[in-house]
């Protein structure tokens with residue numbers, strides 16, 4: 659199948675998967691690379707043209723503008739699965755009415771379209787779609803490897819559109835330094851904790867069990883009571899400890915799907931119908947403010963004797 663492909667190589671170092679994807683889509687893919695970095699070598703099979711935009715660090719709207727300027731009836735538009743390139747592809751897809759698939763990790767050409775597979779539910783399942791072309795795709799890291807060639811592509815330059823957004827500041831995330839992905843015991847803190855100071859109970863329990871403290875999304879994202887590296891869930895960390903104790907956590911799928919591989923789950927919740935109990939091996943239906951001081955005291959006594 660003869661297909662025209664536009665690869666958004668942003669950031670340029672992770673464009674290889676996207677080039678590999680294009681080659682896999684068709685033996686006769688004719689590939690144009692759009693990049694913001696000149697001087698990169700793109701000697702890969704099918705790469706005919708490299709368009710270098712004269713902007714070092716584009717804002718998402720500039721990236722989308724560049725993509726729109728370059729797009730001309732390409733059958734496939736593909737980029738790495740980074741936030742900015744996904745943002746730009748989504749804007750182009752909406753504008754040109756293209757179906758769009760994110761984080762694709764498998765691809766089979768079929769008829770005049772493609773079969774593409776992408777993970778769902780935090781990687782616990784895969785969905786395969788058939789799509790006609792034209793369509794847009796972002797590809798999962800290391801899913802496709804490009805074949806190189808001796809052919810040197812033509813290089814063109816392109817002016818970047820003016821930005822309507824301004825990047826005002828960049829703030830580094832705060833980290834606690836504790837790696838909950840490696841911990842053998844994780845104590846999970848949820849909205850059942852009434853105030854930040856009460857997390858000290860979870861920290862004490864974790865200390866007594868040689869474990870670490872993790873949490874649900876609201877504890878870090880909404881309340882800022884714990885740093886982001888404690889966040890368990892589809893948008894946080896995935897954990898597989900020997901013991902996970904979600905305490906005052908309702909057990910939403912976005913949280914539990916990232917903890918379900920724990921060897922043993924013991925939940926603490928005062929509501930016996932909380933969904934967390936459906937995913938637990940054992941459960942305490944109790945007010946955490948009653949259980950935790952008693953449990954901590956018991957463990958301390960055990961350590962002393």
Ligand SMILES: Cc1cc2nc3c(=O)[nH]c(=O)nc-3n(C[C@H](O)[C@H](O)[C@H](O)COP(=O)(O)OP(=O)(O)OC[C@H]3O[C@@H](n4cnc5c(N)ncnc54)[C@H](O)[C@@H]3O)c2cc1C
Pocket residue numbers: 847848849850851873874875876877889890891892893894905906907908909910911912913926927928929932944945946947
């Ligand atoms: C796109 C998307 C992505 C998301 N990603 C994540 C994610 O990565 N991680 C994540 O955690 N969430 C995520 N969420 C949010 C998720 O849906 C839930 O809203 C969140 O997990 C709820 O947090 P919680 O269980 O701490 O709070 P709540 O749902 O408010 O639950 C609090 C629980 O505490 C219990 N409780 C209250 N007081 C006590 C007490 N004194 N003693 C004992 N139990 C008590 C209550 O019965 C209740 O079950 C996501 C949501 C969306 C839409």
